[in-house]
Amino acid sequence: MRGETQERLAIVLRVMVPAALALGAGAIILLMLGRDPLAYYGYVLKRGLLTWGGLQETLTRTAPLLLIAAGLIVAFRAGIWNLGGDGQFLLGAVATAGLGPLLIDVLPRGATLIACMAAAALTAALWSLIPAVLKARYGVNEVVSSLMMSFLGASFANLLVKTVLRDRTTAVPKTPDLPVADRLPPVLGNVHLGVLIALAAVVLVHLAITRTAFGLKLQVLGANPAVARHAGLNVTWITIASFTLSAALIGLGGSIEILGVWGTVRADWNPAFGLLVVPIVFLARLNGYAVIVFTLCVAVLMIGGESAARRLGVQQHFVWVLLALLLIFLALLEHFDQVRRARRAI
Amino acid sequence: MSSESSPVAAVCNITKRFPGVLANDGISLEFHGGEIHVLLGENGAGKSTLIGMLAGMHQPDAGEIWIGGRPVTFRSPRESLALGVGTVFQHGLLVPSLTVIENLMLGGRWWRPLGYATALARFRQLSRLLGLSIDPHAAAGRLSLGEQQQIEILRALWREGRLLILDEPTAMLTPQGAQHLGSVMRRLKEQGLALLLVTHKLPEACQWGDRISVLRRGRLIGQISPDTLRRTNAAQTRETALGMMFGGEAATGNGEASRRERRSGRGRRGDRTTPPRLSVRGLRTAATPGECPLSEVSFDLWPGEILGIAGVDGNGQKHLAEVLAGQRHALQGQITLEGWEVTAEDAAGRRRRGIRYITDDRLNEATVGGFSVAINLLLKDIGDPPYWRHGIGDFELIHRHAREVIRSNDIRTPSEKTPLGRLSGGNIQKVVLARELDRETAVAILSKPTHGLDLHNCLLARERILDDELLVISDRIAVMFQGRLTGVVENGAGAARAVARLMTGDVGP
Numbered sequence: 001m002r003g004e005t006q007e008r009l010a011i012v013l014r015v016m017v018p019a020a021l022a023l024g025a026g027a028i029i030l031l032m033l034g035r036d037p038l039a040y041y042g043y044v045l046k047r048g049l050l051t052w053g054g055l056q057e058t059l060t061r062t063a064p065l066l067l068i069a070a071g072l073i074v075a076f077r078a079g080i081w082n083l084g085g086d087g088q089f090l091l092g093a094v095a096t097a098g099l100g101p102l103l104i105d106v107l108p109r110g111a112t113l114i115a116c117m118a119a120a121a122l123t124a125a126l127w128s129l130i131p132a133v134l135k136a137r138y139g140v141n142e143v144v145s146s147l148m149m150s151f152l153g154a155s156f157a158n159l160l161v162k163t164v165l166r167d168r169t170t171a172v173p174k175t176p177d178l179p180v181a182d183r184l185p186p187v188l189g190n191v192h193l194g195v196l197i198a199l200a201a202v203v204l205v206h207l208a209i210t211r212t213a214f215g216l217k218l219q220v221l222g223a224n225p226a227v228a229r230h231a232g233l234n235v236t237w238i239t240i241a242s243f244t245l246s247a248a249l250i251g252l253g254g255s256i257e258i259l260g261v262w263g264t265v266r267a268d269w270n271p272a273f274g275l276l277v278v279p280i281v282f283l284a285r286l287n288g289y290a291v292i293v294f295t296l297c298v299a300v301l302m303i304g305g306e307s308a309a310r311r312l313g314v315q316q317h318f319v320w321v322l323l324a325l326l327l328i329f330l331a332l333l334e335h336f337d338q339v340r341r342a343r344r345a346i
Numbered sequence: 347m348s349s350e351s352s353p354v355a356a357v358c359n360i361t362k363r364f365p366g367v368l369a370n371d372g373i374s375l376e377f378h379g380g381e382i383h384v385l386l387g388e389n390g391a392g393k394s395t396l397i398g399m400l401a402g403m404h405q406p407d408a409g410e411i412w413i414g415g416r417p418v419t420f421r422s423p424r425e426s427l428a429l430g431v432g433t434v435f436q437h438g439l440l441v442p443s444l445t446v447i448e449n450l451m452l453g454g455r456w457w458r459p460l461g462y463a464t465a466l467a468r469f470r471q472l473s474r475l476l477g478l479s480i481d482p483h484a485a486a487g488r489l490s491l492g493e494q495q496q497i498e499i500l501r502a503l504w505r506e507g508r509l510l511i512l513d514e515p516t517a518m519l520t521p522q523g524a525q526h527l528g529s530v531m532r533r534l535k536e537q538g539l540a541l542l543l544v545t546h547k548l549p550e551a552c553q554w555g556d557r558i559s560v561l562r563r564g565r566l567i568g569q570i571s572p573d574t575l576r577r578t579n580a581a582q583t584r585e586t587a588l589g590m591m592f593g594g595e596a597a598t599g600n601g602e603a604s605r606r607e608r609r610s611g612r613g614r615r616g617d618r619t620t621p622p623r624l625s626v627r628g629l630r631t632a633a634t635p636g637e638c639p640l641s642e643v644s645f646d647l648w649p650g651e652i653l654g655i656a657g658v659d660g661n662g663q664k665h666l667a668e669v670l671a672g673q674r675h676a677l678q679g680q681i682t683l684e685g686w687e688v689t690a691e692d693a694a695g696r697r698r699r700g701i702r703y704i705t706d707d708r709l710n711e712a713t714v715g716g717f718s719v720a721i722n723l724l725l726k727d728i729g730d731p732p733y734w735r736h737g738i739g740d741f742e743l744i745h746r747h748a749r750e751v752i753r754s755n756d757i758r759t760p761s762e763k764t765p766l767g768r769l770s771g772g773n774i775q776k777v778v779l780a781r782e783l784d785r786e787t788a789v790a791i792l793s794k795p796t797h798g799l800d801l802h803n804c805l806l807a808r809e810r811i812l813d814d815e816l817l818v819i820s821d822r823i824a825v826m827f828q829g830r831l832t833g834v835v836e837n838g839a840g841a842a843r844a845v846a847r848l849m850t851g852d853v854g855p
Contacts, residue, residue, distance in 0.1 A: 211738055211739055211741075212734075212737050212738050212739065213728050213729030213734045213737045213738070213739065214729075214737060216721070216728050216729075216739065217728055217729070219717075220714060220717075220725065220728070223714040223716060223717065224710060224711075224714055226707075226710055226711045227710070227711055227712070227713065227714055227725070229673055229693070230671075230673060230693070230703070230705060230711045230712060231693075231725050231726045231728070232672070232692060232693035232694030232695075232696075232697055232726060233694075233728075234692075234694075
């Protein structure tokens with residue numbers, strides 16, 4: 001029992017120490033830029049977490065991030081490096097933005113929302129089928145193919161916004177608006193239902209991976225493809241299934257961001273959440289519950305950082321700098337830990 | 347012309363230890379100009395370690411390497427090459443996307459411009475010398491394996507070689523390619539170069555060698571001098587070399603007799619009155635880089651029988667095991683289990699029919715070290731009832747099952763939830779055997795089941811196999827050589843000798 005407590009403490013320390021180091025290094029950079037780090041961190045925390053308006057914004061922001069994280073967990077656990085998140089997210093968003101205003105005229109609100117989400121998931125899954133099949137059948141490296149498909153997907157989504165899906169009533173290239181009253185209903189202040197859907201998705205994915213046969217097969221493949229083949233698993237099928245499931249969840253994230261927040265997709269809109277979530281998922285070591293905590297932290301940083309950019313003149317991208325520092329320290333600590341363990345083993 | 351002159355290179359009392367093995371134990375050898383020195387030995391005899399030290403890949407713990415009459419230390423392959431020791435490794439080291447001449451220019455200092463003209467001149471000079479006709483501007487990856495090897499030889503000789511080391515050079519070659527290699531080696535010999543040919547194939551050792559040294563378990567067991575080689579005929583030489591390679595026991599058959607006694611005491615033998623349980627006809631697999639494919643493998647296996655597959659590593663044993671288990675696709679041929687053709691079934695289907703494959707790669711293929719013992723015990727039953735119902739795992743039951751297996755198989759583990767990777771090799775093997783051998787096992791394919799285990803665990807593993815009525819040692823031994831079954835030997839007097847002969851590709855009388 002004592003060992004277990006110690007192990008848990010070690011896990012927490014392994015995250016807290018790099019976090020403290022990252023904040024420290026970030027403070028040094030802020031000082032070099034001539035800003036007061038304490039004021040910056042304080043402001044970020046206040047605007048992102050401690051004011052009611054900021055908290056609502058933060059919670060709303062977690063919805064797309066959580067769904068992308070859920071998608072990435074499915075792929076990464078199977079050892080599939082789906083880096084096509086941005087393309088899949090945008091295609092999901094555009095499918096929703098295109099379909100929503102059309103359907104709302106003929107269907108009730110609930111049916112429209114569900115149809116939009118399903119269409120988004122399906123579109124993204126279909127888009128990922130290309131790198132998935134290439135990987136499963138011909139062993140093509142999915143890091144390259146999914147990343148390339150992401151650029152193509154983003155461009156394609158843009159093309160749709162500017163051509164067939166374009167709102168003819170305004171000069172701004174964007175899709176027709178889904179009226180606010182027809183979007184996902186708020187559940188708490190301005191926080192929409194999508195946040196709960198996203199939370200449920202992450203929890204379901206976590207349970208599916210840890211408790212079901214499919215999840216275990218996925219993990220075997222992720223741990224070692226040679227073992228998967230030896231154990232008689234259908235590697236081709238598992239690869240395609242987890243790849244498309246991953247893309248579907250990410251596409252759903254795009255859909256919910258439109259149905260909950262924007263109601264439309266403007267041309268050249270690309271929040272680029274896909275690659276941002278990759279480090280969060282690694283930080284959480286592909287654990288669903290840990291992902292929820294880390295996503296919340298990153299959302300606080302993002303929302304607080306956006307306000308700080310306006311108020312304190314520290315660039316919004318500084319949030320990314322902090323995240324990058326965190327990852328570097330995490331990797332360093334991991335490395336030293338392994339060296340230490342290897343020494344002890346001898 | 348050679349043995350009287352002073353050697354071009356020599357190793358003197360060389361010793362090399364790796365954790366747990368004494369890879370080279372006080373080996374002394376001389377390499378003379380104009381002479382092909384053959385180094386014979388089984389897998390793990392210490393050949394690769396010796397070459398590695400001559401090539402500068404690692405340094406000896408004790409002893410010296412002499413080149414041109416002076417002791418030298420190689421701290422890197424570059425230094426070894428600079429002193430005229432060129433090595434051609436078993437697996438090609440050419441960059442496939444670069445042209446031949448570009449490959450040959452690699453390895454120069456980075457600040458030097460590439461000198462195409464000088465390189466081409468050197469290429470032509472060496473090609474003439476060796477009687478080669480390869481286009482220097484062809485992409486290396488498009489050349490045949492034989493041609494690629496010739497380029498490697500060129501590279502080894504690029505800077506005026508004195509000693510050329512060839513590590514199992516015929517392993518990947520066609521018979522014609524091997525013949526061509528022979529003529530290249532003859533030309534090099536005429537140029538006064540010293541050659542070290544490392545092999546486990548007796549026929550080529552006898553055909554090409556001017557001097558034969560035999561290594562066994564890291565020691566130099568014996569040497570056949572050029573004078574002796576000239577005086578004796580090929581058959582005698584083979585006998586002598588065989589005796590050195592496989593030791594006294596194989597030669598006299600003592601150990602064999604006692605083992606046979608033990609076996610007959612158990613009174614188990616394949617029952618040939620029934621139809622064979624497993625029939626294999628004309629199996630062929632696709633060649634993959636670095637692996638030996640099967641060609642025309644056929645055999646029968648009767649209930650209660652153990653068929654041992656002998657052979658030097660890399661002669662198709664792995665392909666055979668994988669094809670039987672359904673992990674590898676057969677290009678041609680049929681596999682029949684108790685009258686049912688199973689050739690088209692996948693690994694999971696064959697497992698359900700009772701074919702069990704216990705791979706020798708316990709850590710990287712049979713198990714996942716990061717998963718618990720309990721999950722590893724059910725790794726091939728994921729999703730099956732009663733442990734999974736409607737796809738959802740009953741972890742209570744999974745862990746209870748694991749506790750029972752752990753108890754009945756005496757697996758030493760802190761708990762069923764311990765990651766398997768923390769267990770000792772012997773206990774991991776117990777987990778694998780417990781998973782694969784049960785009442786429903788019809789045919790078990792064991793790949794080196796006692797490999798890497800200490801004696802105690804070895805015996806335990808053997809007992810476990812025995813308990814399942816499979817027999818302690820083979821009734822018949824089939825020998826694989828270059829993807830073919832070269833012979834089947836009934837276990838009995840002289841079997842070890844016959845197997846040893848077949849293993850080295852010696853099919854002659």
